[in-house]
Amino acid sequence: MKTTFGKTAMVLAILLMAAVIVTGCNDGSNNNEEADPAEEPEEIARESLMREDLVYENNYLSEIDMEVFWQFNEENETLNMRLESPSAGWIAIGFEPSTRMEDAQIIIGGFAENEDPAVEEHIGTAPTSHEQIETAYIEEYSGERQEEHTIIEFVVPLDEDSRYDLTAGEEYEIILAYHDESDNFLQRHSQRTSTEIEF
Numbered sequence: 001m002k003t004t005f006g007k008t009a010m011v012l013a014i015l016l017m018a019a020v021i022v023t024g025c026n027d028g029s030n031n032n033e034e035a036d037p038a039e040e041p042e043e044i045a046r047e048s049l050m051r052e053d054l055v056y057e058n059n060y061l062s063e064i065d066m067e068v069f070w071q072f073n074e075e076n077e078t079l080n081m082r083l084e085s086p087s088a089g090w091i092a093i094g095f096e097p098s099t100r101m102e103d104a105q106i107i108i109g110g111f112a113e114n115e116d117p118a119v120e121e122h123i124g125t126a127p128t129s130h131e132q133i134e135t136a137y138i139e140e141y142s143g144e145r146q147e148e149h150t151i152i153e154f155v156v157p158l159d160e161d162s163r164y165d166l167t168a169g170e171e172y173e174i175i176l177a178y179h180d181e182s183d184n185f186l187q188r189h190s191q192r193t194s195t196e197i198e199f
Contacts, residue, residue: 049142049153056082064191066176072168079156079166089179091150096173100127104175109152110183117143119154120185137162171198
């Protein structure tokens with residue numbers, strides 16, 4: 001009886017140890033489990049409002065929640081750009097300012113009273129002021145507005161006759177701004193920021 005009891009106790013002890021080891025190795029997690037879709041990076045590409053064959057793959061999201069999308073077309077010497085803001089007013093981008101907005105080549109977009117998109121080109125005349133230039137370089141543009149969301153898209157000419165001198169891969173000082181509800185291009189911005197973007 002002692003021998004039988006001893007063998008039985010040893011078997012039970014081995015089984016108990018095996019159960020503990022298996023339980024410890026399996027903590028309920030599945031290493032092969034697929035990632036939560038909510039944790040996957042958001043797709044930044046945007047389809048163009050103007051061209052069916054154009055998808056914007058370059059993107060910058062600013063601290064004021066204004067987004068800039070761009071795509072160079074070296075063959076046509078152009079730069080397609082798309083601006084988006086969480087607002088129902090004008091939206092603007094300025095290139096290479098010297099002090100705040102002074103000397104910046106500014107492009108402002110919004111919507112006219114008839115709800116058609118409108119774009120103007122300005123120059124920064126002082127750190128806090130700007131005015132429209134006489135020559136219009138941007139001839140192609142479009143836009144869309146849905147409640148508190150504005151989209152303006154345009155084509156920037158980069159040929160030798162253009163005032164814009166932008167090169168793919170280069171970094172530029174940029175100012176971004178928008179108004180919450182006004183499409184008056186001379187109305188002071190509601191939000192503004194400056195940054196450097198590598199195009």
